[in-house]
Amino acid sequence: MESSGEAGTYAHDVLAVVLRITEAVPSVLLWQRAREPQAGRWSLPAGRLGPDEDVEASVRRHLAEKVDLAEVAHVEQLGVFSDPHRGPPPRRVATAFLGLVPTDADPAVPDDTAWHRVDALPPTAFDHGVITRDGLDRLRAKLSYTNIGFALAPATFTVSELRDLYAAALGHRVSATNLQRVLTRRGVLVPTGATAAPGPAGGRPAATFRFCEHALRVTDPFAALRPPGDGG
Amino acid sequence: MESSGEAGTYAHDVLAVVLRITEAVPSVLLWQRAREPQAGRWSLPAGRLGPDEDVEASVRRHLAEKVDLAEVAHVEQLGVFSDPHRGPPPRRVATAFLGLVPTDADPAVPDDTAWHRVDALPPTAFDHGVITRDGLDRLRAKLSYTNIGFALAPATFTVSELRDLYAAALGHRVSATNLQRVLTRRGVLVPTGATAAPGPAGGRPAATFRFCEHALRVTDPFAALRPPGDGG
DNA sequence: GCAAAAGTGTTTGAAGTACACCCATGT
DNA sequence: ACATGGGTGTACTTCAAACACTTTTGC
Secondary structure, three states: OOOOOOOOEEEEEEEEEEEEEEOOEEEEEEEEOOOOOOOOOEEOOEEEOOOOOOHHHHHHHHHOOOOOHHHOOEEEEEEEEOOOOOOOOOOEEEEEEEEEOOOOOOOOOOOOEEEEEHHHOOOEOOOHHHHHHHHHHHHHHHHHHEOHHHHOOOOOEEHHHHHHHHHHHHOOOOOHHHHHHHHHHOOOEEEEEEEEOOEOOEOOOEEEEEEOOOOOOEOOOOOOOOOOOOOO | OOOOOOOOEEEEEEEEEEEEEEOOEEEEEEEEOOOOOOOOOEEOOEEEOOOOOOHHHHHHHHHOOOOOHHHOOEEEEEEEEOOOOOOOOOOEEEEEEEEEOOOOOOOOOOOOEEEEEHHHOOOEOOOHHHHHHHHHHHHHHHHHHEOHHHHOOOOOEEHHHHHHHHHHHHOOOOOHHHHHHHHHHOOOEEEEEEEEOOEOOEOOOEEEEEEOOOOOOEOOOOOOOOOOOOOO
């Protein structure tokens, strides 16, 4: 048992929506609660904020218990969830993060932990279903105006493979032709020079690419109201 | 004096970057600390998260002590600031918000509180300078792809007046011609039918407009990778 | 009439979608 | 040969910036 602490102080949790594209659909990393509260339901990886770390360091520390951190290609803050009744007392405040894992990493996970398709979530604990949805919305938005794809894609890939990743994440068809042009114009894709072998049915060998940078960059900063003399 | 509370719990603060365009420049609402820590320095409006409120309710409650809440046209979460050394012990975690006040409101503020131009901030307490910058960056970004201008503009206005607001907030020249076309095309401006009287130097009377909605709406959701058959 | 400010028309360019067509490989 | 998938070329659309020109006022 734990007491509720001094008046005006709250346990602060950090939690992570870790997404990965699997089987042409986004999946989120969840673990099944063995004990109350909410035994049997599925939770996002989470943990208590420690005294000598900020929330980002904390979420990385806790994530390391569920996945190899080296395979989490990007982490960013989603926001604070603080409804006083978001869980049973004592009251907890949580800072949520979005984490992304490339498809070529297949991190080992503990027995109680598994990837779940976001379109068919199992019963989730507390507000974790809502938070997962927020994470996916953030990813979808940023695919359009940043290079965040680097965190979903393998080290090298063909445009077709990348197209499938984007289509899975966005939930709608994506044209390989246009995807290549958009990302090339923005300078986020670099050809490796190598080509991939065709499949068993034949076809022209595909050129392979990689992302130029592996840090988040906004590639389409504003659609309108740019400073004068800035092109357009 | 206050103790540091039970291990693993932290005081949670909420604070607000309240912005308003004054004298053709963005200003932020700050109050001067009378007591240690950081006596004499200027702080963002802030307060402790209460036991029965979420962070947004809390920031509204604390803001009400500094400004008339009815004059804050928009509030949104910026993020969590949690560096263990962002202030003196005991450690405090803070959720920051952005608040916007229209130019036609001139809220009464307490004696210790004043608007300060963001381009000439006085010495700020803790990390409040950085947080202020974050708030301004958020405002600038959203001016381009949302209708957030409604929260800066008076109830009705001419396009010239609106142009001056946008230019002040963005920090660069804005063309009234193009501003009107962009906002009209997006359906965020509505003509009132009335016209404003010309100034003493003459000139054609300006038509007046108002914002169609007074809730935040994303008007330019994605520049690229839209679903097929969605125009383009 | 003239200056000042508002507003419209039009040109230019960039970005993105759609689609036709060519290329390289396997069987 | 021909099917299969990869890639380029190009037309079309939308959006927004730039700028010339017209409109309506005060003096």
